[in-house]
C-alpha cells in the first residue's frame with residue numbers, strides 16, 4: 001500500500017502554498033477545467049502533478065496538457081488532459097482531477113495523492129511479486145495565444161516537475177527523472193496528434209520495444225515521420241493532395257480551377273478568431289501549395305482576424321466559429337462585398353470549423369457542423385460502396401460489404417432537416433448527449449463513426465479493423481495486374497479516397513485545419529463551390545439558440561439524448577404545449593438543457609419559419625426563467 005513516504009519530498013508543501021480559489025467547486029467538465037484565468041493557478045499546478053501520475057499509470061507514455069479556453073472570451077483560460085492515444089482523459093480520471101483540484105487541507109491532498117500513486121504504480125510488498133520498476137513519467141504541454149497562457153503553462157510545468165523530478169528533484173519513479181516538455185504554441189488538435197504519434201512511435205514503453213520504423217500508427221498505417229508538428233503538417237498536406245488527385249480524369253485538369261468553371265475557386269477567406277489558427281495555418285497552406293503547383297488542389301487563403309503575436313487581446317471577439325454559429329451572423333471583417341466568396345471560421349484553439357458565404361442576392365448563409373457531417377457521410381458512403389472492400393471477418397460466410405457499421409452521430413442540436421436527409425439516404429443516425437466526449441465515445445462504436453456537432457467540432461473515426469481492411473485492400477489492388485476494366489479503376493479511386501480520408505482526418509479529435517482540408521478536397525472532387533454545397537444537400541429548418549442565467553442550473557436534468565427535460569417537474573410538459581400549438585407543429589421543436597461549460601441553461605428551437613423559431617425559443621426561455629429559477633431580467 002502506498003504511503004506518504006512514497007510521495008516526492010516537498011510535494012504537499014508546494015501544493016499547499018498555492019491554494020484553490022475560495023468558494024469555488026471546480027469540475028472537470030466537457031473540456032477540462034475552464035474559468036476566469038485569475039482563478040486557476042492552483043488548478044494548473046495540480047494538473048501538472050496529475051499528468052505526471054497519469055503518465056506513470058500509463059506505463060510512462062506521454063500525457064498531454066493543453067492550455068486553452070477554446071471559444072471562450074479572452075479573460076478565461078482552461079486546461080485539459082490528453083491520454084496516450086491522443087484522446088480525451090479517461091472518464092474515471094476526471095473525478096480524480098476534480099478531487100485533487102478541490103483539495104484544501106494537507107490531509108485531503110495526502111489522501112488523493114497517495115490514492116493516485118497506488119493506482120499509478122501499485123507496489124507489491126510480497127517478495128514473490130517484487131514491485132516493478134516505476135516508469136519514467138513523460139508530460140508534454142502546449143498552449144494557445146491567450147495573454148495568460150504562457151504563465152499558466154509554466155505553472156503546469158512546475159507541477160509536473162514536482163513528480164517527474166528534474167530541477168535536481170528525485171522523480172516519483174525513484175530513479176532518474178522523467179520528462180516535461182513545453183512544446184509551446186499549438187492548436188489543440190496538433191497536441192492531440194503529437195501525443196498520439198509519439199506514443200505510437202514509442203510502442204510499449206514498458207518493454208522498451210520500439211515500433212518498427214515507419215509504422216507511425218496502427219490506425220493510419222505507415223508513413224515516414226508523422227510525429228511532431230512538422231509531421232502533422234506533412235501528413236495533412238500529403239493526404240489532402242493525394243485525395244484531390246483522385247479526381248476522375250474528366251473532372252479535373254492541371255490547368256487549375258479556371259479550366260473548369262464548375263470547380264470551386266481556390267480562393268478561401270479564413271476567419272481565424274484572432275487565435276492560434278492564424279499562426280499555424282500558413283505553414284499548412286504553404287506545404288499544400290508546394291505540392292499543388294497550379295493544380296485545382298491549390299489553396300489561395302486570405303487570413304482575417306489574425307493573431308500577429310502570442311498575446312492577442314481580441315480572441316473570439318465578434319468573430320470565430322462560436323460567434324458565427326451561435327449568433328448565425330457573419331464575423332467582423334466580412335461584409336456584403338464578399339458575395340459568392342467561400343468563407344470559413346475557426347474558433348480560438350482551432351478545433352471548431354464552420355463555413356459561410358453571401359449569395360449573389362446578398363443573403364448570408366451558414367454551413368455548420370451538420371452540413372459537414374452530411375458532406376462527409378455522403379462522400380465516404382459512396383467511396384465505401386465503390387471500393388469493393390470485402391465484408392468484415394464476421395466469422396460466418398456470406399457477409400456483405402454492407403456489414404461494415406457506419407453511422408452519423410448527432411446531438412439534439414442537429415437540424416432536423418439534416419437528420420431527415422441522412423435517414424432518407426439510408427445512412428444510420430444515432431444520438432448522443434451534447435459534449436465532445438459523449439459524441440466521440442459513441443462514434444468509436446462503429447467501423448466508421450462520423451460526428452460533427454452543429455457548432456463545428458467534429459471528425460470521422462475509423463475503427464482499427466476498418467482501417468486495416470482499407471489499407472490492406474489498397475495494397476491488394478496495387479499489386480493486381482493493371483486491369484483496363486473501368487470497374488477496377490473505380491475500385492482503386494474509391495479505395496484511395498478512403499485511405500486519404502483515414503490519414504487526412506485527425507483521428508484523435510475534431511480538428512479545424514484537418515476538417516477544412518477534407519471539405520476543400522471533397523468540394524473539388526464534387527466540382528462544387530460553397531453555393532452548390534449549400535443547396536446540394538438539404539435546406540436547414542430555421543433555428544434559434546438562446547441561453548439564460550439561473551440560480552442553480554443543476555436543478556435541471558435531461559433524458560439520455562437531452563431532447564426532454566426530466567426536472568424540474570412540469571417544465572417539459574409546458575414545452576410540449578408550446579410544440580403542440582397549430583402555429584408550431586409539425587416541424588417545430590424546442591428543448592432546454594443545462595450547459596456543461598457555462599453557468600447557463602441553453603435553449604434551442606427550430607420551426608418552419610425564422611419568426612416561429614424565434615418566438616418558440618423566447619416562449620421556452622420564459623418557461624425556463626419561471627420554473628427553473630431564472631435570474632436577472634425575465635426574457636421578453
Ligand SMILES: CC(=O)N[C@H]1[C@@H](OP(=O)(O)O)O[C@H](CO)[C@@H](O)[C@@H]1O
Nearest residue numbers: 030031435436453455595596597598
Ligand atoms: C450547444 C453547444 O455548442 N454546446 C457546446 C458546449 O457545451 P455546453 O455543455 O452546451 O456548454 O461546449 C462543449 C465543449 O466545447 C461542446 O462540445 C458543446 O457542443
Ligand SMILES: [Mg+2]
Nearest residue numbers: 070071347351
Ligand atoms: Mg475550441
